[in-house]
Amino acid sequence: MNVKGLSIQDIIDMDWRDINKLNEKELRELSMRLNSAANKRLRRLEKSGQSEWSSAYAHVKKSGGDFSIKGKDTKVAIKNEIQRASDFLQAKTSTAAGTKKYKKSILDLFGEDTKKKAKATKKRATKDGAAKRKPPEKYQDKAVGELITVAQRKKLFRALDRLRENNAAAVYNIGSDVIIKELRQHQKTGARSKDKLIAALEEKYPELMEDSESRYVREQQEYQNRTDEDGQFHPLSAQEELDNPFIR
Numbered sequence: 001m002n003v004k005g006l007s008i009q010d011i012i013d014m015d016w017r018d019i020n021k022l023n024e025k026e027l028r029e030l031s032m033r034l035n036s037a038a039n040k041r042l043r044r045l046e047k048s049g050q051s052e053w054s055s056a057y058a059h060v061k062k063s064g065g066d067f068s069i070k071g072k073d074t075k076v077a078i079k080n081e082i083q084r085a086s087d088f089l090q091a092k093t094s095t096a097a098g099t100k101k102y103k104k105s106i107l108d109l110f111g112e113d114t115k116k117k118a119k120a121t122k123k124r125a126t127k128d129g130a131a132k133r134k135p136p137e138k139y140q141d142k143a144v145g146e147l148i149t150v151a152q153r154k155k156l157f158r159a160l161d162r163l164r165e166n167n168a169a170a171v172y173n174i175g176s177d178v179i180i181k182e183l184r185q186h187q188k189t190g191a192r193s194k195d196k197l198i199a200a201l202e203e204k205y206p207e208l209m210e211d212s213e214s215r216y217v218r219e220q221q222e223y224q225n226r227t228d229e230d231g232q233f234h235p236l237s238a239q240e241e242l243d244n245p246f247i248r
Helices: 008-012 024-048 055-062 075-090 096-110 115-127 150-166 168-174 176-188 194-203 205-225 238-243
Strands: 138-141 146-149
Touching: 008 024, 008 075, 024 055, 024 075, 024 096, 055 075, 055 096, 146 150, 150 168, 150 176, 150 194, 168 176, 168 205, 176 194, 176 205, 194 205
Parallel strands: none
Antiparallel strands: 138 146
16 A cells, blocks of 8 residues: 555545555554644644643543554554544644634633623613612523522632633643532532632542543543454444443
8 A cells, every 4th residue: 555645634534444454564654644644733732822722632642642653563553543643633623723713612601701791780780779779680601500690600710710820731631611610519608709719629629630530531441442453443323422421
């Protein structure tokens, strides 16, 4: 096989039945092409400053780091590296542009601008004088899945921003969605100020990190269970994905 004549997309689109027919030399050439392209994307993510928001980047760092066939002494090991690089290159957050879109979607969900809501609430409260002021308006917050006031929401996300400043890696590994829900639980149980929310959450970091690692181990085990001895990955069916407890 003339690997040099194939584009990266050609390699990604190859049928695994054809890949399984390749000898070790051809597999190494195939893997080296993918690894080179994938590692260049990793560097571009780092250079753009988007790596901390890229779930694809985080997964690569957890699953073996930069792509390489060094130390891969069997055809199965090389094919696993081919699969890993291929998965990364197809991920939306493997590029800076894709990660920016993902970041925006997260900020839209967790950091929706509340200034207009706060201003509108204040205007309604003072329109007819203090005697006619209404209690703080509550609205359905998608991030915490419940009714919450503008003031409460602002405290949550200011706390999240501070936590990210203090330890971006921990927040990223645990997940912003988990963090914000934990902050809300502390807020409901009496931690009213931003500083108290931050302190309560940081105390819980070890437990949350352990939960995150456990989820990762289960996901990796599930991945291995769906990879045959020839290194071919078998995706779950739509129904299996619904039934699988490790799919988030």
